[in-house]
Amino acid sequence: MADFKKQLASIDRRLLIGGGAALGLTAGFFGLRPSNNGAEATPYFNAMTGALKREKLERPTLVIDRAALDRNIDLLKADLSPGMGYRIVAKSLPALGLVKRIMERAGTDKLMVFHQPFLNYVAANVPGANVLLGKPMPVAAAARFYDHAAPGSFDPARQVEWLIDTPQRLAQYADLAKALGVAMRVNIEIDVGLHRGGVRDKATLKTMLEAIDAAPGLSFSGFMGYDPHLASVPGLLGWQESAIENSKAVYRGFVETARAHYGEAWNRDALTLNTAGSPTYRFHTESKIANEVAVGSALVKPTDFDIPTLEGHEPAAFISTPVLKTAERTEIPGLEFLYGLTSAWDRNSAKTAFIYGGKWLAKPVAPQGLQLNSLFGRSTNQEMLNHSDHISLKPGDHVTFRPTQSEFVFLQFGDIAVYDPAEERIVESWPVFQQGA
Template identity: 55%
Template sequence: MSQNDNFSPGRRRLLLGAGALTLAGTASWLRPSSADGGHGPYFQGLDDTLRQHGPYQPRLIIDRQRLLANIDLLSQQLAGQFNYRIVTKSLPSLPLLKLVMARTGTRRLMVFHQPFLNQVASALPDADVLLGKPMPVKAARQFYHDLPAASPGGFEPAHQLQWLIDSPERLAQYDQLAAELGLQLRINIEIDVGLHRGGIRAPAELVPMLNHIEQSPRLSFAGFMGYEPHIVKAPGSVTWRRDQAMARYQGFVDQAEQTLGRSIRNLTLNTGGSTTYTLYRDQHERFAANEIAAGSALVKPTDFDLPTLADHQPAAYIATPVLKVVEPPEIPGIPGLGRLMGWWNPNRHKAVFIYGGDWKAVAESPAGLSPNPIYGRSTNQEMLNGSAALALQPDDWVFLRPSQSERVFLAFDGIDSYDGNDRRSHEHWPVLG
């Protein structure tokens, strides 16, 4: 120790003790706070209702009042300025689609899966359908193979169906299919307005495709589809990216009108999506697009918790029964780790094993529940951890909120629809399969 070192052993012990207290205080500050133990009034009402209705197994629930409020909000936002097309992959249930169609007054659907296309054609014969992605030509062939024979009032693909085409090669395949089967096909061309996921990237690429369609006795040009979800996810100004995407869209429209020698403004000029549709209100005179597609906004999974949908309400939940409650959690092969995890994070004090699990969803109620990162996920009996105040017991219900609707809804044998004002009003809606 040098002569200038003023830290005596006693002083060093004092400083070390103070440092330890400071570190402990900091660690305490970093520890998560404990969540309360029960459902709030909304989820307690759902819990009470589920005890009275149906089987004790995982269920997909839609709150009809919230759903209707979201539908009405979408209609108010579009304000009759754009046609509305329902995205069926996000609402994959015929009764659900019928409700949205009736409430919005639209018969326009966007379909993404060949078996669903056949089901829609059979159950909704007045639908106007646009494919949401380019289909392999063999999938199109299968659609026509599975389509019942034409009947009065039945679905007529020649007039009610637009196939989405993204390349000259796929266009030639569909033309050949039409020739082989004696069909008339309506062709909508996918254009890249900035997403860079495929489609025609430059207006000049349209010219040979449009000429091909015009020269074919079997094909007709139906419009464009330009999807643009990147405008709310890429860095920078949302309105600037929207305007850039619509400027690209306008370039394709201008090229088409120049090539065809006529206006195409009466055709399907589709854009938008759930994350972006609110950006188009009062913009119909500025932009070429005349139709907006959306679906997930009506049920608002967690992936859609965005500023553009701030006024929408979550309307879909997974409900699943509690099977077991263990306190403290035990991690196999690592004695005491569960208790240690509960000391650090008070929301890991208890283990709740639920019926099923590992859905694309996050626990919503009671608050504070989450999967254990060490124990891992399970589709059979998933462990969720909660606080010491957690009041759950076996046969109570846990509620999770899906992160998306299209895959999650199809994981269940149907949708249980409840009226948020009168939960005795219950309907079961089958899902597409």
């Protein structure tokens, strides 16, 4: 009898231990399970959606919050010291109305253009612009610009600076200027640490300056040193600070070489000494070396620019699109039996909405907690989005995304809808640049 009691006690202990382990595993399972992130859209996004619906914009639409844009422009200008110029990066803001609003509010006529058809368009529609090419263009593209230049007050000899990165490309442009009988201003791309091309040593620079001086149609107009990599250098042990100083020292060295080359003819105020980009413009608020910064994306702040160096800038660009279909379950073709398991594990995958369009470089933000389904796959036609039961979506509702970047995404939706949050209405429509002439 005593042995039997001992056996019962042993069984009880094993059951207790086993039960505790099972409870621990269950608790661990639910502890690791994704939290329910669903929440209805905020009043801000509901008001934006309402404005689009009143305009019958029941299609994927790129929206600019004009008030947020203006605040970003004002912040940029406040960051820059007197004497530091600002050049608008048009590839990141590819709409004429958008560019003109920034030009007016920021008080600048300087643009950076990266595409030959855009250059022709700007020349025809913004005759007062001062344009720096943002990348070295094939010489045939430069020739096409002149072939298609519309008559008007825009003077390429004064208002365009062609970016040149190598002695070989410089020779091609010298031949083009001679063949066309035109004057071309040459801005030299320098490598200040990005290592994506550009002049890397003073000997090459001297050779190029001599070649510019010898070519009747060419003139030296300055330098462009792009440095977005600096924002990604870790601050640990002073690495970022050191990288910034090294980059500025390289730029300063090229400037000093050019100054020595031209001697008494050197006129810094007549040159374009361009640097920075959206992630790094705050490293160059004073004009001790460069005399202008190039900034584009910071003014609309896609998600790729949610970075510490752009603190204070706010999102101003969104994509809004209608919901076409909804389902109370998320069913994957051929794997319907998994619904119970997947929804138990991730409550954010319980329900489904199919939207108008999709597969953009963008992330859903409203309602909160929408997510893509990797098993179902992506679609440019009717993208599947999943969500929890904390969200109620029905056909005709809209969902809102933030683009991850602007330069390509902005060109996918036709005219941009300009939203005024104070009036809660669409107040303008800005056509985007055309990719081809």
